[in-house]
Amino acid sequence: MEANRTERGAARLRALIEAASEMFLDQGYESVSLDTLIARVGGSRRNIYGPFGGKEGLFIEVVTQLCADLSRPLEELDIDAEHDVSSALTLFGCRVLSIVLQPRTLALQRLMIGEGLRFPELAQAIWHAGHDNAVRRLSVWIGRKQAADQLRGDISPSDLAAQFVNLLVTGPQLRALVGIASKPLDDLEITRLTKIAVKAFLEGALVKDKKRNA
Template sequence: MTREYPLTTRGVARLQTLTDTAANLFLDQGYEAVSLDTLIARAGGSRRNIYQHFGGKEGLFVGVVTRLCEEQGWPLRNLDIGDGDIGPAMTAFGEKLLDIILQPRTLALHRLMVAEGQRFPALSQAILRSGHEAGVEILAEWLRLRRDKLRADLSPEVLAEQFVTLLVTGPQLRALVGHESLPLSPSEIARLVRETVSTFLHGALRGGKTPDA
């Protein structure tokens, strides 16, 4: 984003209104369906201001999605798994992760990633990094400190990827296509996480059988 002069307090507020409105429209309708005329009618401002600050619709979209990625990544980066035993700690982590992933805004951003991936590949990769990959990295780092309790033939990175995929994929896909009634109840989230942790630990802990055993 480039500006020719510093924004006044009123200008900052107007720009915030513009980007907030743009974020909601892009998440609801996608890139192609949102026109600058529609955006201006809802948020105010002018085409001149949009081109001055963002260079046009594409630049506005890039700026808005970049901000949405930062917002999505914030709660994930601040997840605290804790220092307890693997089972209870991963259960707590899984419940927090699933709650974040199934938030309406997170799901909308995922839909945007799929819909606009070919047009904006760098942005789609940024969405992936701020969501799925952020969760995997947090768990992998936690598992590295407990390497002695895990199977030696599987790296913490692989284990973290497998756990997040195992937990998230089903509920997320069902929510994305409207087959999941949201928000999930705490008891349903607890059930999904409990079953996933149980399945995962039977394969991840030392003593678990390898496929060719």
């Protein structure tokens, strides 16, 4: 009996967080009404104030979970599955661009922009889970390629990684955020844009043929 109550409580909490996530992403922090949220999922204010202390605490929990969801797909990617530098960067870039352009990721970015001054630590957490996570993951791989003399070593791995991520993401992400993109990019277009970024990046970062330059 106690186990059943615990399971029901956990299920109710998950439903509350999921509904709150959708509402915060769609409406922003200020416009979300706890009464509307309760009417949607059932229960009472006690179900919110008990575990979270109120609307702000619930918002913090929602953003924390959204950040974990944002970083997970990239953490699961094995960049070294491709041994060729260009192929590995294309694999990584396609995954990053796909994540960035997902509707929920775009909504989270808009939330960061809209609520960043009110919740600077949460804005930093979103940035860390998205942009910084991609740069950090790629910089480790770049460091290994520099050690193997496959990428130039006169620029730090983190700077090279940041340049690649910015080169790849900035244009498509900004167009999607402000609504200029008329429709979501399909896999073929994501791959095309990624290959362009990879080519542009490697022309400045790839170690040239030493014999040819001798």
